[in-house]
Amino acid sequence: MNGKTLHKTAADCAEELPGAELEHPFGDDWQVFKVRGKVFMLMTEVPGRPVVILKSDPGEARALQGENSHITPGYHMNKKHWITLEGGDTVDKGLVRELVTESYLLVVAHLPKAERPVDPHTYGSRAKAAR
Structure with missing residues (x-):
């Protein structure tokens, strides 16, 4: 997947998530997706390379980074809780959608009920069961 497709796939997925909103608090070069005011995804270009920055469970983040050279610690974010995804x-598309949704659900789970x-524990479970 190239970088342009990476950004489009991630943005399309984020826009489908309930309550997700796009903002540009750091200028036009950064797309920041939030749910109820909390960031779950950032997109920008790091010296000409499109990247998507996502929240991730620390254990899962380490595993993902070990398995995939296109997943690295979060760019300008807490390296334990965020990952950076590059095209490659x-x-x-399935991996991108899964990681965007997981990031969203991690943020939603920490919001007041x-x-x-x-519900972060059941959202999407019908779609998974149907597969």
Whole structure:
């Protein structure tokens, strides 16, 4: 997957998530997706390379980085809780959608229950069961 497709796939997925909003607090070069005011995804270019920065469970982040050279610690973010995804041979639309949704659900799970647009423990479970 090339960088342009990476950004389009990630943005398309984020825009489908309940309560997700796009902002540009750091200028036009940065797309920041939030749910209830909390960041779950950032997109920009790091010296000409499109990247997607996502929240990740620390254990999962280490595993992903060990398995895939296109996944590195979060650019300008807490390296334990964020990952950076670049386009590449081992990155497909399914992986991008999975990582974007997981990032969103991690953020939603830490919102007060009354503010959650979805139940992070069951959201998407019907779609997974149907596969």
